[in-house]
Amino acid sequence: MAYVAVTGGQKAIEESIKLLKYYRTDGDNDLEIEAIKDKMKLLVDRVISEAGLYAPTYAALALKQCEGSLEEAVFILRAYRSTLTRNHYSKTLNSVKMRIVRRISAAFKEIPGGQVLGPTYDYVHRLLDFGILDEGKKENKKWRSDYEKYQEGHEVYTFQKVSDILKDEGLLEEVEEDSSDAFDITLNKLPLPAPRSARLQTMTRADTGYVSGLAYSSLRGFGSVHPTVGELRTGWLEVEVPYVLEEGQDIYVGEILVTEVESFVSASRKTKKEHDEIKVGIGYGCVFGRNETKAISISILDRALRTQGDAPVNDEEFVLLHGDCLEMNGFLSHLKLPHYVTFQSRLDQLRKKKEGL
Amino acid sequence: MADNNKNPHYNFAFLDEGSKREIRRSILKAVAIPGYQVPFGSRELPIGRGWGTGGLQITLSIIGKADVLKVIDQGSDDSVNAVSIRKLAVATTGIETTAYTNEATVIQSRHRIPEEKLRNDQIMVLQVPNPEPLRYVTPKEAVSRKLHAEAEYSGIWLRLYEGIVKYGHTVTGADHPVSVSGRYVMNPSPIPRFDNPKLHNSDCLYLFGAGREKKIYAVPPHTDVVSLAYDDYPFSIENVKGRVCKLCGATGVFFDEIFDSDTNEHFFQCSDSGFCEKRRREVN
Known part of the structure; x- marks a missing residue:
C-alpha cells in the first residue's frame, strides 16, 4: 500500500469546507430548488447562458450550492457538462417559428404583426417595492389565476423577421449563403481567425458584464458600431435532432427559451460606379433565456469584429479570449495559490544583482 | 457509467470516454512533434481553470486502475492545490496515490520536477499557465503561431539580450525558455531554472497541459532540451x-x-x- 502523508494542509482544507457548509446553510428558512428556478428566472438564465448548458433545474441547484454566486454556479454547471457525452447535434433552428414572448423593433414604429412588449423591466420604475415585503401566497395565487383566465384564448404568436421588409425592398446587404457545419467551440480550441459560428458561440457563453462593457465601449466611441435594434425577440424554439435510423425523420427533444437580436448598421460596398453603395447590414446575437442586454451586445460585437479598425472591439483575439467566466475567474483566482518556488527563483536573480555577481 | 468504485454519479476519471480518447490523441501528436503546442478541446473540470486543469485533463485521460499517482504543487504533496487535485483524482478513479516519487507511475506537478531521477516507466505531467514563449513578443495567437512555423525566435533572444544589457546578467526567473530537439522553443512551465536540465535527455516522458489556453505539448524521453542562453552569458541555475x-x-x-x-x-x-x-x- 502506497503511503500518503496526512498533514496540516489536508486537515485545514477539510475544516475550510466545513465552515463553507456552515455559511451555506445559514438561517432558518430553507430555499427550495423549485423556488430558485421559478422566482430567480433571470439569474438562472444567466447561469445557463454562461455555462452553455440549458438545464434550469441544475442551474438552480448550482446556485443553491454556492450561496448564489454567479461565477461559481456557472463553474459547477460547466464542469458537470464535461462529464456528458455529446450524442447529437440539433437541426438548425429557425427563429421565424419562435413562439413569441416578447418582440420589439426600434427601427420601425409599426411592424407587421405589431410590437409585442411581453414581460420586461424596461417600463417599470425601479422603486424599491415595500409591498413585496409582506405579500401573501394566497393573494398571489388568486392574482395569477385571474390573470391566466384573462389571458385564456389569446393567440400564439409567430412572426416573420423585421429584416424581411428590408430584404424585399433590396436594401439589405447581400450575404452569401453559408451552409457549412457550425464550428463546435466546446470540443475544439478556438481557431484564429475564428469562423463566425465560433465567434457567436464564444460570445453567447461569455460573461454578460464583459460583453456588455465591450459593446458599450463601441457605442461610446472606441469603435464605430452604433446600431439600431432592428428586432429583438424572446420566445420558445423547438429543438429537433435527426433520427439516425431513418433519413429525413427528426425527433422533437424539447424547447428552449432564447433571446435573439438583429441589429441594423449601415454597410457600404464598393461598386463599379462612381459612388459606393450603402445598404443595411446586420449584427446578430442570440442567448439562452431572457438576457436582452447581452443579446444586443453580442449583435454589436458581431458587427464590430467584421469591421476594420483599431478599437478593442475590432480585435478578434482581444474580444474572444478574455470573456469566458471560468477562464477569467480561474486565472485571476489562481493568484491566490502559493508561488514560492517561482518567487524564490526571482529572488535569486535579485540577490545576484545585489551581490554584483 | 463505467466501472468506478468511488462515485456512482461520474465516469471513471470524471471525463467521458470520448473526451479522454480525444485528449490522448492530442498527447500522441505532441509526443510525435516534441515541443510543439498541440491545440485541443480543453474541457472544464471541477477545479479552477488556471489551477491545473490542463495537467489534470492529461492525468485523467492517461490514468488506469493500476496506476499510482503523485500530485505536487511547489514541490509539496501537502500544498492546498495538490491536495485538491489528488482528492478529485481519487474520488473519480479510486486509484492509489503516493508521496514517494519512485512509487509513482504518473506524477502531476505545478512548478517543480522531483529531485529523484525519473524512470522510463514514469510519466511526468506538468501544469502550464502560459504555454506560449512568444507571448512576450506578441499578444496575438495568430502571430505567434506563424513565428513558430517559421522558427522565428529572434524576439525571445532579444528579450534575453535586453536583460543582460539592462542588468548585467540574464534576468529570467522560473519558466526559462528551452529549445526542444533543435526546433521548437518551449516554455518548460514555471519550474525553477534548477529543474531545466532535468528535461534534457531524460528517461521519462514529460507532458505539459495548459487547460485555459487549450494546448498540450511534450518532451519525449531522450530528447535534446537546451535552455536558451548566449555563449558569453551561459545559462545558470539558482x-x-x-x-x-x-x-x-x-x-x-x-x-x-x-x-x-x-x-x-x-x-x-x-x-x-x-x-x-x-x-x-x-x-x-
Missing part, C-alpha cells in the same frame, strides 16, 4: 551553494526559504517534500 535542508540535511537540491516568526530564524528546507520525508524515514 544559487543553492552553502544551503542545507534543516530537516534532512540535504544539499544540492532546490530549497524553500522559511522565516520562522516565533524564533525569528531564517532557514532552508527541501522544496521536494516527498524526497525530504523519505530521507528522514531512511535515517530513522
